[in-house]
Amino acid sequence: MKIEEIIKTTSEMSLAKKALLNVLFTQNVVADKFNEILKPHDLSSEQFNVLRILRGQKGKPANMCMIQERMIAKTSNTTRLVDKLLLKELVTREVCSENRRKMEITITEKGQKLLEVLDPIVIEHEMSFAKNLTSEELEIFNTLLEKFRTI
């Protein structure tokens, strides 16, 4: 469905405006579907994101700065995100012994297990969108998205 139909506009839009709206709307579709997938597992997408960052540490603990830096939405509140994960026992939090300002966050066995369950579901989610494009188109798509956001 074209973006013009979606927002039910009557007037003609510039290519620039269409592109911008298309980016916003497409992200919305993707994010909505992802939240739907995570919902039965009682996880928000940002919580999932943090868990995956922690797994990427391969055993090494991460501190709050590091987590914040690697998140897609940089502005969300990492403390309260980690609080929620702690409540579900998906991560541990300890004061760093070398620098007591820092916190050491580690994914637990339970967190690892949850990610393992989600792995195939996430791949399926990724594929469900990518399958509409050929590899060549995906390459172009990635390049264009990168160009578009670079100011």
Place this chain on the structure above:
Amino acid sequence: MKIEEIIKTTSEMSLAKKALLNVLFTQNVVADKFNEILKPHDLSSEQFNVLRILRGQKGKPANMCMIQERMIAKTSNTTRLVDKLLLKELVTREVCSENRRKMEITITEKGQKLLEVLDPIVIEHEMSFAKNLTSEELEIFNTLLEKFRTI
């Protein structure tokens, strides 16, 4: 900056995963910049969106259903959004005389004036992203975004 650098991953990602992350991240950049633009005018992007929908009605009032339907993020709470606009006297709200379940929302003169101030700023915002792409690339970009989100 490539998406791999942004999320600082070590492992190789599929094209599908890259595309999905690129969409999320690009939207984030666009939305952040837009919020920045609107902030001095004390308007959230969804509030702006509603105002623009109302202007598109060209005098005819819109009801809540209609507004909800045309918003990018379908799930936000239209009642409370309109409440905020009412407080700022950018819209009016009246019970529809023909169907008293419905509300008639109209943009005020003040709301129109605000949009007129924002119009050139919004166009500049759109252009600041689109200028990195040629018209041909923008056409392709729009097509690929549309294909990508269609499940």
Place this chain on the structure above:
DNA sequence: TTACTACATTTGTACATACAAATTTTGTAA
């Protein structure tokens, strides 16, 4: 040591979002 600055994180507060339940009004079938 004391004072000062920077760093890392947390907390407060206002606002936004998600979603279910409640409210009010309308149309319609018995």
Place this chain on the structure above:
DNA sequence: TTACAAAATTTGTATGTACAAATGTAGTAA
């Protein structure tokens, strides 16, 4: 007319987000 289901919107509640201010820690210069 009464009862009932559907439609349109609002409200309640939990959670998430934005951002400034506060807290606690470290390093350093006088």
